[in-house]
Amino acid sequence: AQSVTQPDIHITVSEGASLELRCNYSYGATPYLFWYVQSPGQGLQLLLKYFSGDTLVQGIKGFEAEFKRSQSSFNLRKPSVHWSDAAEYFCAVAPTGGGNKLTFGTGTQLKVEL
Amino acid sequence: DAGVIQSPRHEVTEMGQEVTLRCKPISGHDYLFWYRQTMMRGLELLIYFNNNVPIDDSGMPEDRFSAKMPNASFSTLKIQPSEPRDSAVYFCASSLRQTNQPQHFGDGTRLSIL
DSSP, X not given: OOEEEOOOSEEEEETTSOEEEOOEEEOSSOOEXXXXXXXXXXXXXXXXXXXXXXXXXXXXXXXXXXXXGGGTEEEEEESSOOGGGOEEEEEEEEXXXXXXXXXXXXXXXXXXXX | OOXXXXXXXXXXXXXXXOEEEXXXXXXXXXXXXXXXXXXXXXXXXXEEEETTEEEXXXXXXXXXXXXXXEETTEEEEEESSOOGGGXXXXXXXXXXXXXXXXXXXXXXXEEEEO
C-alpha cells in the first residue's frame, strides 16, 4: 500500500527566508505527486503536481517542488516566504495504475514570523 | 467557474440527531470524494464515487454513515444517529476522469455534535 510521510509537523520561518517542506512516499512505482495548501477555515488548494518529465515542477504562489526518485521524495520549496504563506501544507500521492484515490500525508503547519 | 460547493458551512446539533451534508461537484467531473478531517486522525477518505456509483466505501467509519449520489451534480453524506465523536470538518472534492487529474476541494462543513 502506498503511504506518505511528512516528518515535520510544525515549521517556523521568518518572512523573506527560504522554505523547504519535506515529503517522502512509499509506492511500488513512481506515483503521481501533489502538494496542497490549506488556509484556516478553507478547503485544500492545489499548489502543484508531478506526473512525469522534468523533475522540477513549478506551482502557484511562487512554490516549486523537486521529485527525486532515488530518495522517494517530493520536497516543496519557496525562495522567499511571505506572511500570507502561513497555512498547513499537505503532500499527497495517487497511483498511476488507475483510480483517483489520493493518500495524504499528515500535513506540515507553517508559521511565518514577521 | 464555480468550484465545489458544500452546504451547510457550519452545523451544530445534538447527539442522536440526523445530519445531512451536501455537495455539488464541479460540472463535468466524474469523481466525487468525501473526506473527514480531525486533529487526531488528519484527513481521511470516507468514500468516493465514479459516475455516481460508489467505488470504495472502506473508509466509512460505521453503519451510521451513508452517502449517496443520485445524479452527477449532487451528493449527500448522512449521519444517523450522530455522536459527539463525529465532530469534524467534512470535505467534498471532485475530479475529472483521468488518473492524473487533481482533486478540487470545497470549503468544508464544520460539524459539531453536542
